[in-house]
Amino acid sequence: MSEAPLLRTALHAEHVALGAKLVPFAGWEMPIQYPAGILAEHRATRAAAGLFDLSHMGELRFRGGDALAALDRLVSSDIAGLAVGRARYGLLANERGTIVDDVIVYRLAADDLLMVVNASNVAKDRAHLASRLPAAVPLADESLATALVAVQGPRAAGIVAGIAEDGMAAILAALPTFGVVRARVAGIEVIAARTGYTGEDGFELFVAAAAGAPPLWRALLAAGAPAGLVPVGLGARDTLRLEARLALYGNDIDETTTPLEAGLGWTCKLDKDFCGRDAIAREKERGPARRLVGLVVEGGIARHGHAVVDGGVEVGRVTSGTYGPTVGANIALAYVPAARATIGTALAVRIRERDVPARVVRTPWYRRTV
């Protein structure tokens, strides 16, 4: 789309040295896989730990004023009730009640909030928020100065806690899901959050891009390798998140979809006022016309844009699809009419002009057991 040169993360040289295959993604040159390959990276994350460079993600910072109350009116979930040291997933919606972005808001201090947004949406979100925020709440875009390194998997917390300093090991190990705390890891100041996008336990570490990210990355690789940690690219990140039924903005949700259609109604606190609330409440009364459902496809891999058919007639579209390495099946998300969204409904996906049988199944396909 854009002819602008691709941005490189602070970890670009690390990826090249590791032999990564780099591809353009949301304006950044990002590793899609390392030599081990997507399946091996996926399995290592489920079995041990994966190390991800997510520095392309956007970080918007809101300090001072009455940032908490202001963001509560712009994010669908309960931000006003967010305790210091806690984070919450939510949506930015427009007045029509469709999805501008999905975000996580971290309350770092009483009047210091960090919002992580999708890389492809940074400029759009900034405009959306700036035009609706009170003047007393300044928005700072810290995306370029901030790197984000994620460690995900059953051994992730042990690896991160193992190189934490200043007595933070126990605090990190005990940090609850969606908890966030400042820490020193391998001598580097980080904001450590117990969040992720893989369906696994783990940490996301926000760090100063140029000064902090390379030594942090190398320390995590060195400390984690004996436990089975491997670097993981965006390819496996996609299969991991899809098995866990985590929506991908631009694929599964966008400004033509609503929270209720996407199965994200649980993120919308309708007894408060927020941008898009009225439209979402009206949709809830009448019920969404279509729903994002999980499919298992028998004989072929459904891909974004493939038609979902019922009796030869197109009734919907696939938004994401892959082979699920842990599930061991071809899985997909698709919008279908609400009447066809019941678990067990037999449908088909049109793959290469052939209608391949598919069944609506319960999601997530993968749920971690510990």
Place this chain on the structure above:
Amino acid sequence: MSTVPEELRYSKEHEWVRVDGDVAVVGITHFAQEQLGDVVYAELPEKGATVRQHASMGVVESVKAASDVYAPVSGEVLERNLKVIERPELVNQDPYGDGWMVRVRLADRGELQPLLSPAAYREHIGLNAGAGGD
């Protein structure tokens, strides 16, 4: 580094052919499987089907994308490799061996003539090193 065995012929679309009398065994090259990444699904023509040189005869899908497999020769399919359909990763693990795809009865031996020699295929994929460069 991609391997290009000396005893095979190659198509520009990255299939290999092993000829034995009037029968050809067909698969995709080491270079092709490297480019695809992990193969997780394969569709191959059934026994008795007729394939045409340079026309799509099947599909391999990696985690990220689907790619056509083009028939490097024309003829009747004598056998397809069911092991590859059950275990598509064989295409990555052993592209010239257990990852073979179909056995075809050659319709026209003349079609072998324009296929690439190992040296020409190495050049085609940008490999300069190796024996017998032309």
